[in-house]
Amino acid sequence: MAFYNCSNLTSVAIPDSVTTIGDWAFYDCSSLASVIIPDSVTSIGNSAFSKCSSLTSINVDDNNNNYKSVNGVLFSKDGKKLIAYPGGIEGCYSIPDSVTDIGDDAFSYCSSLTSVTIPDSVTSIGDWAFSGCSSLTSVTIPDSVTSIGNWAFSGCSSLTSVTIPDSVTIIGNRAFSFCSSLTSVTIPDSVTNIGAEAFSDCSSLTSVTIPDSVTAIGDRAFFLCEDLTILCPENSYAWQYCEENDIPHKPLEETSPTTAADTAQPLAKAAAAPETDSETAPEITAKPTVEAVTESPAKTKSHRWLIPLILALVLLAGGAAVQLLGIFDILGWLVGLLG
Template identity: 55%
Template sequence: TTIGNSVTSIESLAFYGCESLTEISVSSENADYSSENGVLFNKDKTKIVRYLEGKKDLSYSIPDSVTSIGDWAFENCTSLTSVTIPDSVTSIGFCAFSDCTSLTSVTIGSGVTSIGSSAFSNCTSLTSVTIPDSVTSIGIGAFYGCTSLASVTIPESVTAIDWFAFGYDEAENLIDNFKIYGKVGSEAERYADDNSIEFISIDGTPAKSFPDVSREDWYYSAAKYCLRNEYIKGYEDGRFGPANTIQRQDFVLILARIAGADLSAYEGQNGGFSDVQAGSYYASAVAWAKDTGVVNGFSADNFGVGTYISREQICIMLCRYLNGSVLGNADTILNAYPDGGNTSPWAKESVAWAVENGIIGNSYYLNPTGNAGRAEVAQIIYNMSNNGML
């Protein structure tokens, strides 16, 4: 196929499905496009536009002039087994290498800063990929469906990894025994924890974990999130204690950690509650919560130390902390649940607000007056984080 000098625009999928087409030739007089060895580029060869799926070469080295790999540039090139991306390239576009089912290895140059969404999706033979420490972002499903990829090392430079980027097959199931290597506290660890993927530290610092929390537990990602951010700490023996209920003073301490409150300003205070012993491990947090309007206590001088906190009480504290207000009709929202009517009248607005914002209400029941376990509290905090509320 020869592209004449009058062509000014070629869509990304213009040659999709042309399995018998092996070469593109561009007129030297064309002001916008050029070609080299049958591959389509922009005029100055800084962007590779399309490598034809009909080409039968097993390997390809992208020229050093290229700075970006266009969307769909190599899509469905099933003959390629290896690709070398030079240091000159800074970005890899959407679906750039999607469905290159014979691709077994890819060398990404040290100039790449972003790997686009679905860039290597469904490269089912890919067994090795090296991500340089120039990369800062990895898009949605970048390596989705790469079922032969058993592990990946993600450098500390990466600060954003989007959904399904690694570790998932084409049906959105986790790939068995997939592992992520990286540094403790990095985005790599965050992604691994959020997706229940095994994380292995590469800097000698052991990753934080709870011995009584496994990746199969529904609260695994939430517990790891709270541990990683030191919102909920384990017991002295290291256990998380997922089923253990939380007392009111302990939840307030957790909330103070979330807020990043400077509790030194409240040392020696008890918030005016007679049942709060000044100097106790939780006293300054309670004083902070009272001062900021997060708590009022059971009465003017009774906080309720030692009382297990209910789910509706948590909703009230969170609503006050975030200055929330319900947008819809509280009764209508709560009546969508079989036990929504069990919500205490004084808690309806706050519980409805929590449901509206996806903080609670992900199951059939609300259980508003039930005591909250540590796993539930972790999940509530995690939901807030995922909803951009923290």
Template identity: 50%
Template structure:
């Protein structure tokens, strides 16, 4: 059969709805191809597009180029990339004015953070202007800026991170705003010219070593807002004469004022419940100390080496005293204990446990002869350390333990008789006694042991050496204050930012993912086009 021109063709036999579907499929495929190509090209280009982690450099009003990095919210930036190898400005700049906002590719970003290492090692930098609106001064931001003399921190700043001004040796003053909530670990460590610092009432945390070795700092007042004062915060502040701590602080952390050789007075609030290990060790000018009535624990060596301290009173609240709390306090004449204390007692100014079985501390200024009361079975660690005028000690029968460093540096000691009941002598018990070049050279240390656990005196080196197998070893024989209870350090190594910024890696991953998706869509679209043309 032959079809005439006016007859219906095969194409006409196909319903119009099916033809429309095929046309729509073809058009959709073309749209997908176009969009995918545009996506890949657009993502591969930096023009007009920015995302978190991207960096750019813009000159400030003074013509100084400053590098910025876009933060996760996409609308704010930080100064610098947080990479120690990538300083935000030319290290030779002398003065920098940080703007409050910065424009890039037509977008205005708010400057909210000085990134970690942003000005690291800029030793020529003398002044910097920080804008209002900035909230964070990052880790190590100004570390090693040895020419920086002063810093005004705006009201918007809430956090000064660890080592922010570490080793800014010319920094004389810091004006902190009333909004700062935390001062990180080592934030101002090594600022040897810093003479004064006003800690605002808003601060809750002062990190470990925050002001360590600020050797020109003369006084400090810690406000009631501070709840955490971490270890070594003011260690080695040799010019520090007075410290006032407002009510609210619950503990004096370990070594917090160690080596503050000029410290003459300190006011501790009634809120303090614990004085940690070596808290005031080496405070040679401290003449008196009032231990608050709420203190429950005094750690190991808490006041060791406070050579001007004359007397001390232990309140009834104290339940734990570590070893050597007042050793080497060479002016100490007596240690008194409140009669209501359930755990400790003073006899003739000497500190014992309540049962009078452990001698904890003998006042180091006392000399001549001393007879340990009968019933005492343990000479605690560092009990007589630094008693340089002590000449003879009578140890009673029944004594079983002589703890580590018990008679260390008792250089005038000429006679100690150890009864046969002693089962454990620490190897360091007589360190520095038989020193070979003083009047103590002729000292004799007697012993009466009839078994294999003999102990012998080494007069040349000045210590009692245990025969292998002798029980006791370096057991201090007392309950220590407990280093395990020392609070964690804020801003420590775990808080230190990584050297490489996260933004760059994240951005690259996004680019690759988008490119892969684009390729898949292109392939799918091509297949749709081929299929559609065949059907048409």
């Protein structure tokens, strides 16, 4: 914490005599724009450059055996761990494919970061990794990630959606706390543990789906989510948790999707004509309809001539029931002529 909150500090060139940069060393140095790290440094602590809102580059001597800088971003020498992203860089960032570990506090308080692309190579997201990224609107976590650290996305107040893959098993304490724009979350079947206060103070959160794979939910996991309804299987651990903590909840029903073929099948059966002798067409009583007409003989014969003509036209469209109706009326017409 040697230079903690030094608001007038604009640049730093660390001397060769220094081997360690401690935790929080330059935290909240709001005017700090650039840092030069010599080859002598072997250790850099957590949050060493966090909340430096003007910082645009962290440069490392090429001869340093432990760290390197790529476009101002601090990495481990082998490129597998992203250690610190300068808080003054604006816009989008794509994490290199070489990275497997997003370190603790790596992007914390990068308030100008609007979107980040996380590659499939990443397996873990550290504690506080994206905390305080107030301009970050959406995050897609790849299915290579198995754990989301404590406070990982806490305070991402513009975050409206997050995709959690089936690979994640643990959601850390306060991982998504204070995400005031987050409206819904679906927990995948792979998750077994939701940490304490994981979604606390998410004031816009209205729906969380929790599967029966979850067997542990920490204290106050949904604290101050006043409009929240949890969807979960009846008699599951999540259901019991909701009962014990007076959280509104509904049963999570398993439904199979309805396809167009499913909808068309009953209609096709209804319209199909009998295909075998064992099938019978529905009974149609057409005679009473004709006999109910009380008109002069001439007019009645005229109607009897029109009915089979109309039915003959309909007959062209097909259908067993229509065919029977046409036959009955044609017979009635012939009887009328002979009579």
